[in-house]
Amino acid sequence: MLSGKRVLLAVSGGIAAYRAAELARLLIKQGAEVRCVMTRGACEFITPLTFEALTGQQVHTELFDLTREREMGHIKLARWADVLLVAPATADIIARFAHGICDNLLATLFQARRGPVLLAPAMNTVMWEAEATQRNVRLLQDGGVHLVGPAEGDLACGETGFGRMSEPSDILAALYPLLLEQTLAGQRWVINAGPTRESWDGVRTLSNRASGRLGALLAEEATMRGAEVQLIAGPGTPATCATVERQNVETAAEMLLACEKAAAGADVFVATAAVSDYRFAEQHAGKLKRGAGSLTVQLEENADIVAYIAGMEDRPRRVVAFAAESTAHTELAGKKMQAKGADAIFANDITRMGVSRGAGWWISGDSVHEAEDMDKVELAAWLVSRVIEMQEGVK
Ligand SMILES: Cc1cc2nc3c(=O)[nH]c(=O)nc-3n(C[C@H](O)[C@H](O)[C@H](O)COP(=O)(O)O)c2cc1C
Incomplete structure (x- = not known):
């Protein structure tokens, strides 16, 4: 379904970072061309090697990286993608995006691109419901950024509520309308x-x-x-x-x-x-017993x-x-x-x-x-x- 589509998968530093690997695998299975960006926070939870092995591409982590700037500069990378998918999106990266802060590679890429952006937030329920997070999310949505989730359920911190990253298959479902022609809209x-x-x-x-x-x-x-x-x-x-x-x-x-x-x-x-x-x-109610010969x-x-x-x-x-x-x-x-x-x-x-x-x-x-x-x-x-x-x- 996603053959020829370019997805820039950005992973930020939340406990759900490991689930982004499954997402990368699904995207590739669907024929998408996937490149990954990870924040320093994300690298604390899962190594870039995982995504390099899955995508066959180098993972981008640093803004000030001369070699990468020569090969695929941050502006070029921002423009390369048909969609920027941030999964998981932490409260921190959401705040940076909402306020135009460009102090790391991912935040800079977000400000430098024009195409569709899909965020899959994942965090503790209290963090998600915090006034600042909700305000930041509204700011981004008003600016045309798309959101999938967060879902409700058991969280890694032991609490239950909204904050789980959506299932990778549901994130994919939210991605399709941003990448595929909606021929059947209204039907x-x-x-x-x-x-x-x-x-x-x-x-x-x-x-x-x-x-x-x-x-x-x-x-x-x-x-x-x-x-x-x-x-x-x-x-x-x-x-x-x-x-x-x-x-x-x-x-x-x-x-x-x-x-x-x-x-x-x-x-x-x-x-x-x-x-x-x-x-x-x-x-018949219950279980019919054998012994009646042929039936x-x-x-x-x-x-x-x-x-x-x-x-x-x-x-x-x-x-x-x-x-x-x-x-x-x-x-x-x-x-x-x-x-x-x-x-x-x-x-x-x-x-x-x-x-x-x-x-x-x-x-x-x-x-x-x-x-x-x-x-x-x-x-x-x-x-x-x-x-x-x-x-x-x-x-
Ligand atoms: C064990 C642990 C788990 C964390 N999980 C989350 C999380 O699920 N969501 C979140 O928004 N922040 C979480 N944080 C906080 C972020 O890692 C922290 O805000 C960090 O600065 C995020 O950086 P980044 O957004 O640049 O990746 C967690 C921190 C720790 C130590």
């Missing part, structure tokens, strides 16, 4: 994901191999591109960033109810979930969620179905699309369930686009682009 997307689980007795269930990975990635991809996203997630669906509004459900009936409520009037509904076609006609179990059919959503009076403007098939993929999926009243369908092979790579066919109207084998992260981006094309009327 509301509802996505369902994962398997469903039908109870037979207190311990046994009927489910399937779906992992929910592609649906979760689609939700993140759409939110990165500016959409407001609601994810209705079946059991085991991977965690999603904070900008995705998520509702966890278990059974097909719960999935239907949640989808119906969320999808009414939405711009897009994408049904990636592998919803159980059947549920047990009878459910015959009666199943009842569940509602077809896509058909139901596509047939609603205030149906979403676009309904995208998914079809897992084992043969005649495009032919069977095309028929399903028509029968369900969906606007498009993504056909894929059943062997793609629960694995990290995907492939398949996007069918919309009478056109078919093939998605060749790729990582599901890329596939999610590919699919969102197909939806955008459909919205724009591109065949």
Whole structure:
């Protein structure tokens, strides 16, 4: 997602400095070009070597460094970056930024740049709530600086409250709007994901191999591109960033109810979930004991969620179905699309369930686009682009 984007990751001297290493790793994994700046305070908590090893680049720590000034001077470094991300941002660096103090490399870089800046504050709750810190934060926000967090929770000092640095994945989610074109701004997307689980007795269930990975990635991809996203997630669906509004459900009936409520009037509904076609006609309390010999179990059919959503009076403007098939993929999926009243369908092979790579066919109207084998992260981006094309009327 961040391929070709230049991120200047600045680490200041708080206990959360070690978590910036995870952030650097995530940024690189997303294809960003990362350079690091550390304050002297930060170097007390974690060594520059960690970031040099992760980024493959020298870490900048000193303002008065002739060699570095020759190679990449502080002004050049400030201008090089598409975004300056300060994580963690201490009360001290926030104060320096707010008051235009330029007595170290990071504070000077902040004053010397024009592009977007994102701060992820991290400090003790009392420090965060201190009048001076709050005043400084307001000054910076009024000046267009962006903030993510701090989050609430247990702090390293043993206290509980606001002050934790946001999770690296949530910091990334806050970074996307500053770096990526917000093509989907103003749109509301509802996505369902994962398997469903039908109870037979207190311990046994009927489910399937779906992992929910592609649906979760689609939700993140759409939110990165500016959409407001609601994810209705079946059991085991991977965690999603904070900008995705998520509702966890278990059974097909719960999935239907949640989808119906969320999808009414939405711009897009994408049904990636592998919803159980059947549920047990009878459910038993407790655990059924063995010893009854062979058993015959009666199943009842569940509602077809896509058909139901596509047939609603205030149906979403676009309904995208998914079809897992084992043969005649495009032919069977095309028929399903028509029968369900969906606007498009993504056909894929059943062997793609629960694995990290995907492939398949996007069918919309009478056109078919093939998605060749790729990582599901890329596939999610590919699919969102197909939806955008459909919205724009591109065949
Ligand atoms: C053990 C320890 C932990 C600290 N943790 C934090 C912190 O989480 N957040 C913060 O704003 N300051 C924290 N401080 C205070 C900063 O390190 C101090 O204000 C320092 O001057 C910050 O420098 P810098 O902003 O240039 O990195 C901590 C200090 C110590 C000794």
